[in-house]
Amino acid sequence: xxxxxxxxxxxxxxxxxxxxxFEGLSIKIKEKEWFSIIGPNGSGKTTLLKLMAGLLRPxxxxxxxxxxxxxxxxxxxxxxxxxYFPQESFFIFDYTVKEIVLMGRNPYVNWFSQVSKKDIxxxxxxxxxxxxxxxxxxxxxxxxxxxxxxxxxxxxxAQEPKVLLLDEFTTHLDISYQLEFINLLKRLKEAxxxxxxxxxxxxxLASISSDRILLIxxxxxxxxxxxxxxxxxxLIAKVYKIKPIVKxxxxxxxxxxxx
Amino acid sequence: xxxxxVKMFFLFSFLSLLIFLSLFLGVDGFSxxxxxxxxxxxxxxxxxxxxxxxxxxxxxxxxxLLENPLCDPYILGIASGAAFGVCLGYLTKKLSYFFSPLFAxxxxxxxxxxxxxxxxxxxxxNKIALILAGVIISFLFSSLTMLFMVFSxxxxxxxxxxxxxxxxxxxxxxxxxxxxxxxxISIIFLIIIYxxxxxxNCLSLGTEVAESLGVNYQQSIxxxxxxxxxxxxxxxxxxxxISFVGLIIPHLTxxxxxxxxxxxxxxxxxxxxxxxxxxxxxxxxxxPIELPISMVTTFFGAPFFLYLLRRNL
Numbered sequence: 001x002x003x004x005x006x007x008x009x010x011x012x013x014x015x016x017x018x019x020x021x022f023e024g025l026s027i028k029i030k031e032k033e034w035f036s037i038i039g040p041n042g043s044g045k046t047t048l049l050k051l052m053a054g055l056l057r058p059x060x061x062x063x064x065x066x067x068x069x070x071x072x073x074x075x076x077x078x079x080x081x082x083x084y085f086p087q088e089s090f091f092i093f094d095y096t097v098k099e100i101v102l103m104g105r106n107p108y109v110n111w112f113s114q115v116s117k118k119d120i121x122x123x124x125x126x127x128x129x130x131x132x133x134x135x136x137x138x139x140x141x142x143x144x145x146x147x148x149x150x151x152x153x154x155x156x157x158a159q160e161p162k163v164l165l166l167d168e169f170t171t172h173l174d175i176s177y178q179l180e181f182i183n184l185l186k187r188l189k190e191a192x193x194x195x196x197x198x199x200x201x202x203x204x205l206a207s208i209s210s211d212r213i214l215l216i217x218x219x220x221x222x223x224x225x226x227x228x229x230x231x232x233x234x235l236i237a238k239v240y241k242i243k244p245i246v247k248x249x250x251x252x253x254x255x256x257x258x259x
Numbered sequence: 260x261x262x263x264x265v266k267m268f269f270l271f272s273f274l275s276l277l278i279f280l281s282l283f284l285g286v287d288g289f290s291x292x293x294x295x296x297x298x299x300x301x302x303x304x305x306x307x308x309x310x311x312x313x314x315x316x317x318x319x320x321x322x323x324l325l326e327n328p329l330c331d332p333y334i335l336g337i338a339s340g341a342a343f344g345v346c347l348g349y350l351t352k353k354l355s356y357f358f359s360p361l362f363a364x365x366x367x368x369x370x371x372x373x374x375x376x377x378x379x380x381x382x383x384x385n386k387i388a389l390i391l392a393g394v395i396i397s398f399l400f401s402s403l404t405m406l407f408m409v410f411s412x413x414x415x416x417x418x419x420x421x422x423x424x425x426x427x428x429x430x431x432x433x434x435x436x437x438x439x440x441x442x443x444i445s446i447i448f449l450i451i452i453y454x455x456x457x458x459x460n461c462l463s464l465g466t467e468v469a470e471s472l473g474v475n476y477q478q479s480i481x482x483x484x485x486x487x488x489x490x491x492x493x494x495x496x497x498x499x500x501i502s503f504v505g506l507i508i509p510h511l512t513x514x515x516x517x518x519x520x521x522x523x524x525x526x527x528x529x530x531x532x533x534x535x536x537x538x539x540x541x542x543x544x545x546x547p548i549e550l551p552i553s554m555v556t557t558f559f560g561a562p563f564f565l566y567l568l569r570r571n572l
Binding site (some may be wrong): 041050053054058074075076077078079080082083084086089090091093094096100103107108109111112113115155159178189 | 472
């Protein structure tokens with residue numbers, strides 16, 4: 001029997017004073033899988049990711065994380081499982097890169113906020129993996145947006161999580177940076193046996209990176225399968241209300257969407 | 260790192276020099292009269308040290324906790340609650356030396372609980388609601404204080420001094436005991452808050468990020484909110500609402516020593532103490548009559564803060 005990173009069962013969720021968003025959504029995400037979530041704006045992707053991160057509570061249904069009920073874990077236990085990359089990050093104070101990455105060790109520091117030798121080692125290793133070690137004494141305000149993303153990734157890796165939940169990780173980046181980030185994530189995934197939940201608007205990026213893709217529309221499950229079965233002209237046309245052309249990418253044989 | 264140590268050395272040397280100056284400098288230049296030094300100036304220095312330090316410390320905590328660099332310790336209505344308490348204490352006339360600080364403390368207490376409960380909804384504290392509720396409660400208490408000022412027959416400047424900060428608190432045996440106990444509690448609070456320095460770093464990145472880093476948001480915000488509020492309430496009860504220190508000192512500290520809360524907290528305390536002791540020194544020596552401390556901190560603090568602001572633009 002395969003181990004599931006996530007088992008989401010019969011999820012009900014609605015924001016206060018709004019229509020219900022999810023009414024009985026169920027999905028399973030396998031361990032070490034690259035699982036992408038796509039769907040038009042307002043389809044509930046970010047909300048789903050926040051539910052999976054334990055930042056929002058569903059009204060009904062269960063979220064099982066590696067055989068644990070997500071909501072019976074303590075905050076620190078949860079942070080040792082899940083690394084959450086938010087859609088937007090802001091820093092009101094000008095921390096150094098090293099200080100920010102060290103914050104990823106919050107689930108491990110003792111009650112008096114003391115940092116151990118191991119914490120420092122993990123932080124340095126994570127900065128090396130994300131190639132931010134040479135920036136370690138720089139202030140966050142001095143960095144470009146691509147560098148910032150790598151720093152936040154390093155902070156998340158410092159949590160030593162089993163799952164990465166990435167909300168639009170590659171937006172606002174140029175094409176070469178996007179590919180570099182995808183390759184970096186692929187390397188990290190292999191090296192650390194990570195499960196990646198990747199939320200994106202870029203269908204071609206989802207195509208080349210994913211093991212499976214979930215397509216949702218206004219909180220409703222549309223389909224969930226390998227990229228070849230999701231990125232089809234009829235499905236995309238129905239959900240996104242456009243007329244796309246789907247070809248086979250000549251280099252990697254993955255679906256290529258043109259619109 | 261070495262640079263930091265040099266800066267710290269200067270800071271502590273400066274503090275020692277300043278304490279020496281404050282103890283022996285009066286309106287007529289240096290004086291070494293034992294009674295004046297021990298009974299008049301020493302209490303002022305201690306009061307200045309504790310209140311200045313605590314206010315800056317509390318400001319630093321609240322700015323991170325509420326993700327708002329413009330927060331000062333009074334934004335949550337603590338000072339206005341205290342000021343109104345002082346007014347009520349005045350009604351007890353001869354006993355006001357005792358009742359004023361007590362009622363000041365109770366006034367802050369009521370403000371703190373009102374603000375906290377107004378911002379609490381469905382098991383969660385809303386940060387923006389916390390600030391808004393603080394501002395509203397502040398206005399409410401201020402209007403009551405104004406009402407009191409208009410109707411009371413007391414000279415207005417007595418109240419003004421208490422509201423604007425003054426280190427000339429008159430100690431007798433009884434108030435001294437209370438002062439010592441309260442400040443002992445303050446020190447315990449300071450230590451507990453310091454133990455949360457790491458979480459404060461995370462909390463300043465926003466609620467969701469902090470939660471994803473394993474911070475129990477509701478538990479942390481409740482603990483830090485009440486501890487810092489009480490810390491401020493205790494200081495306001497004895498030294499009045501000294502303004503501006505809680506807002507600018509944390510920024511000054513970050514500017515010199517970096518943003519990490521593990522250094523920001525203790526060094527804000529030291530810098531806050533230094534600034535209030537200097538302000539008191541100026542307040543009691545520069546003019547023929549004693550000036551309110553807030554007048555001095557704000558008069559010198561505002562241009563300095565503007566300078567920092569322009570430099571960083």
